[in-house]
Amino acid sequence: MVRRIDIDDATIGTWGAAASLMRTQMRNDEFEDTVVILRWAEDQPSLALGNYEDADQLDVDLVRENDVTAGRVYHSGGGGSGVFTPAIPLVLVYYQHDEHDKDENSLLRHFDELNGKANAAALQRVGLDGEYRSIGDAEVVLDDNRYKVMACAATNFPQSEYWAIVSSAIWDAPPQEYSALMDEAIDMPREKFEDKDTDSLTSRMRPISDILADLGKDVTKDDMIDALVEENVQRLIGEDEEIVDEDLTDDEAEFIEEMTPFFESDSWINRISTAELCKEAPDDLDIGIAAYKSRKLIKAGVIFNDDGTIHDIQFSGDFYFRPALPITSTSTLDRLANAVIGLDPSDQDALENAIADVFDDPTLEFPRIKPTDFVQPIIRATNNTQSVASYLDEH
16 A cells, blocks of 8 residues: 655645655655655745755845745755746655665666656657656657656655655646746856756746646646656555555654754755855865766866865765665765875776776765766866855855
């Protein structure tokens, strides 16, 4: 049996709180396979950074001045920034799976593909030519054009048998003022769009409802949500699993209510922040910041010693890795950083070997990313430097 729980009037903190609830139940051996549908609040839209993106890219004050909730997502696998209104329902699948060996195919890619193919099947079920684009999106092909209509992500919690699947459907276009706010409030590195025919976070998307209307198909948002739930449960959990509608228990509802503000707090948003990195460094050192587009965006903020070696570093971006970071730690990102501290950024071989040592850990997976992809922004950062003091003055 799989529980289906619909949560109305959600804000971005609700997502983090729900994921934290699932994690707590897993840890306490109280967990049941669960699908959570987040239906965003009509009167309180949210704008959020991706799990591992640099907080300095988000103008939190501007977001809040516009009566929009600012936050950072939690346990979405990776992925980038988003605006969350009723136009974009979220389907979350939390489940236990004991499959650990996929031979040549990584676990993360395996479950990501199952999720992506389930989403493509759901699109096909409502009459669209849906396709899955590996590690990230579901697209609709129409008149030889491809439109992003859904963001997808798979990740697992620190215990490898527990998985979280995210499907964010672009059902309607968010109100224009919120799309405009997203483009204004998030300072995205230009490298983000190197492989796209756009320089905007929102312009490459097309709402599912618009495509269906153009094709003369009578499909509701709830039809789309039901298709996503059923296709994902069949592929991820089991073809014969019964889906049962339930409400949150009183204890679950209280947990989510208490945890929601944390995932909208400055302390959570700033868990990955170049400014916070700078606060720990001498003011007279230089910091270089640069990004590199692999399959996903990787950004590095690098503080250099007077002799040019790496004093400290922080990686950020919209890349994926497994397992997801626990709420109290940035452990995997810290391991990547610690591997190159003290090295000469001009010694590419030494940097790649140090990053490769982290990649060699069999408990970690970085799909579609190679050690050199983390090295490239370090090298680029040497050509884009300023003093730590001046960076802090600006941020």
